Amino acid sequence: xxIDNAITTTTETKxxxxxxxxxxxxxxxxxxAIGAGVLFFPIRAxxxxxxxxxxxxxxxxxxxxxxxxxxxxxxLSGSNCSGNITETVEEHFGKTGGVVITFLYFFAICPLLWxxxxxxxxxxxxxxxxxxxxxxxxxxxxxxALLLLxxxxxxxxxxLMVKVMSFLVFPFIxxxxxxxxxxxxxxxxxxxxxxxxxxxxxxGHDGILVTVWLGISIMVFSFxxxxxxxxxxxxxxxxxxxxxxxxxxxxxxxxxxxRASILMVAVVMFFAFSxxxxxxxxxxxxxxxxxxxxxxxxxxxFSTMSGSKSTFSVTLEYAASLIxxxxxxxxxxxxxxGTLEGLNGLVIKFGYKGDKTKISSGxxxxxxxxxxxxxxxxxxxxxxxxxxxxxxxxxxIIASLLCLLPMYAIHKLPALARFRGRPENYFVxxxxxxxxxxxxxxxx
Numbered sequence: 001x002x003i004d005n006a007i008t009t010t011t012e013t014k015x016x017x018x019x020x021x022x023x024x025x026x027x028x029x030x031x032x033a034i035g036a037g038v039l040f041f042p043i044r045a046x047x048x049x050x051x052x053x054x055x056x057x058x059x060x061x062x063x064x065x066x067x068x069x070x071x072x073x074x075x076l077s078g079s080n081c082s083g084n085i086t087e088t089v090e091e092h093f094g095k096t097g098g099v100v101i102t103f104l105y106f107f108a109i110c111p112l113l114w115x116x117x118x119x120x121x122x123x124x125x126x127x128x129x130x131x132x133x134x135x136x137x138x139x140x141x142x143x144x145a146l147l148l149l150x151x152x153x154x155x156x157x158x159x160l161m162v163k164v165m166s167f168l169v170f171p172f173i174x175x176x177x178x179x180x181x182x183x184x185x186x187x188x189x190x191x192x193x194x195x196x197x198x199x200x201x202x203x204g205h206d207g208i209l210v211t212v213w214l215g216i217s218i219m220v221f222s223f224x225x226x227x228x229x230x231x232x233x234x235x236x237x238x239x240x241x242x243x244x245x246x247x248x249x250x251x252x253x254x255x256x257x258x259r260a261s262i263l264m265v266a267v268v269m270f271f272a273f274s275x276x277x278x279x280x281x282x283x284x285x286x287x288x289x290x291x292x293x294x295x296x297x298x299x300x301x302f303s304t305m306s307g308s309k310s311t312f313s314v315t316l317e318y319a320a321s322l323i324x325x326x327x328x329x330x331x332x333x334x335x336x337x338g339t340l341e342g343l344n345g346l347v348i349k350f351g352y353k354g355d356k357t358k359i360s361s362g363x364x365x366x367x368x369x370x371x372x373x374x375x376x377x378x379x380x381x382x383x384x385x386x387x388x389x390x391x392x393x394x395x396x397i398i399a400s401l402l403c404l405l406p407m408y409a410i411h412k413l414p415a416l417a418r419f420r421g422r423p424e425n426y427f428v429x430x431x432x433x434x435x436x437x438x439x440x441x442x443x444x
Contacts, residue, residue, distance in 0.1 A: 021239060022256055025232055029068075029260035031169035032225040035331035036116055037218075037390070038176070038268050039293035039324055044218040044387055046276035046284040048211030050191050053276060055208070056215045057269055063216065063431055064223040064261035066424045070406035071226055072253045075233035077415040081241055085230040089405075092413055104405075106342035108397040109227070109335050110372070115389050116332040117376035120146055122292050122383070123328060127321035130300050143380035147373050150329065154336060155369065168330050175323050176267060179295075180274040182312050187277040194281065217395040217435045218387070223264055226402045227338055232256075291386055293328075295320040336372065343368040396436040403432025 045053045071085075078088035090098035121143040128134050233253060240249040275294050276284070279301065287297040299320035302313040344364050407429045410416040419425070 021235075022252070025235065026256050026259045026263070027170075029225045029228060029232060029257065030263045031173065032228045032334075033064075033223055033260075033264050034169070034173050034176070034267065035334070036119060036293070036324075036328040037222040037224070037331070038271065039119075039295055039327060040387060040390065041218050041222040041268060042272040042275040042294045043284050043287045043297075044215055045272045046191070046279070046281060047288060048208065048215075049194055049281045050276075052208055052211040052215060053272065055212050056219065057273075059212075059216065060219060060223065060265040060269055061261055062424075062427060063219050064265055065258050066428050067220070067402045067431060068225065068229060068257050068261065069254050070410070070425075070428050071229050071402055072233050072257060073250060073416060073419060074406040074409045075230050076237065076246065076250055076253065077409070077413060081237040082234055084234060092409065092415075101401075101405075102342060102345055104397060104401050106339065106346060108394075108401055109339045109342065110375075111389065111393040111397070112335045113332060113339055113372060113376050114379040115386055115394055116328050116335065117143065117147065117380035118291070118383060118386055118389070119293060120325065120328045120332065121380045122290075122386075123296050123321060123324050126290070126292050126296050126300065127325070130303055131318055131321060139383065140377075140381045143377050147377050147380070150332060150336075151369060151373050154333065155365075168326060172323065172327050172330065173267060176271050179298075179316070179320070179323075180271045182316070183274045183278045183298075185312075187274070188280075190280045191276055213434055213441075214391055214438065216431060217391045217399075217438050220399050220402065220431065220435050221390050221395040222268060223261070224398055224402065225260070225264075226398065227335075288385070288387055291383065293324050295324040295327075339372055340365065340368050343372065391438045396439055399432040399435035403428050403435070407432070 045056050075085050075088055078091050080087060080091075083091070086098050086101050089101045093100075121139065124146060125137065125139070125142055129136055236253050236256070237246075237249055240252055275298065278298070279287075283297065283301065284294075287294055290297065299317050302320075303317045347364060347367060407425055410419045410425060
């Protein structure tokens with residue numbers, strides 16, 4: 001064997017080796033996606049019964065993998081290995097494109113905080129009234145107290161909370177898996193018995209196609225690690241691109257995204273099926289009407305069970321709501337940092353007329369915090385339906401970033417021309433359009 005061939009063989013072997021950093025990023029992407037949104041997916045998925053959730057099971061991995069891979073390819077298209085998505089978009093579409101991305105990122109994340117504000121208020125109140133058996137509290141006061149508590153923790157202990165929330169990601173995932181397994185003895189056949197093929201309709205308000213359509217939106221929302229994709233791509237480019245080239249880096253990123261998507265779909269869908277077989281479509285409809293996450297509904301469900309209760313059912317009564325509160329706080333905190341960064345950027349660019357170099361970061365953070373917490377309190381007090389809010393606001397904006405922006409870039413940019421005409425592009429575009437058209441559906 002020649003020296004050149006030996007070097008080539010060694011390089012290929014090194015390239016194919018799965019590194020510890022690849023595992024770390026696989027778990028990082030997985031952990032980013034598993035948050036409070038997962039607690040609402042079983043409600044929407046189980047709302048229409050068994051057949052729609054089986055269709056969603058088939059769609060879950062393609063939606064998670066193809067959409068995030070498209071975004072990663074956009075991030076990889078920039079000339080600067082260390083450039084984030086904003087810099088890449090500015091390189092391709094100019095400063096206007098960068099401003100549009102900043103706006104979209106802010107308006108994609110801020111409604112999520114409103115959703116979490118409503119969720120944490122409802123979760124705490126149902127725990128207070130159902131598990132602790134205490135007198136109902138004023139909704140406005142509860143929402144204000146919870147948000148002030150979180151604002152205080154965030155303002156004075158941000159660095160500590162970053163470490164704590166990062167640490168809580170995998171215990172939360174472990175709790176979801178444990179609850180899913182522990183629910184197996186309580187599974188029943190009611191969801192299967194309710195399947196009547198002669199009564200099934202494809203269209204209409206409760207038809208299968210409409211149920212799956214709305215389910216796609218909650219999947220886009222729940223199976224979402226787009227906020228970390230840019231950082232992930234930059235890290236992998238700096239690690240691999242100079243040694244193995246951009247094409248290899250793209251394949252490695254795709255491989256990591258695929259494994260993260262498999263983990264995510266396995267955990268979330270198993271949790272959704274376990275909840276559905278324990279409860280029923282009617283129970284899921286009640287959970288939606290009560291505007292609470294599925295863990296809170298499970299806690300209430302086990303608290304009303306007649307007869308002797310197992311240790312698990314008694315534990316779940318109290319633990320489920322506490323796990324939900326931790327999950328919501330974790331998600332709120334993570335999205336708050338992104339919202340704060342985006343709003344600070346918008347204030348500096350468009351709202352602050354003085355010398356931009358003199359405005360202190362502390363003052364800017366206070367201005368942004370006042371707006372974020374004030375708007376979140378108002379929405380939490382109004383108490384809109386969380387699933388409706390996700391479907392009408394959160395998911396469509398995420399889809400515009402996760403699905404439509406990469407597809408437009410592939411269609412327009414020479415750097416991404418090699419990805420044109422592929423079947424998965426039409427799938428990603430369709431997912432994005434269906435999610436955005438939810439806004440129209442909600443208005444009709």
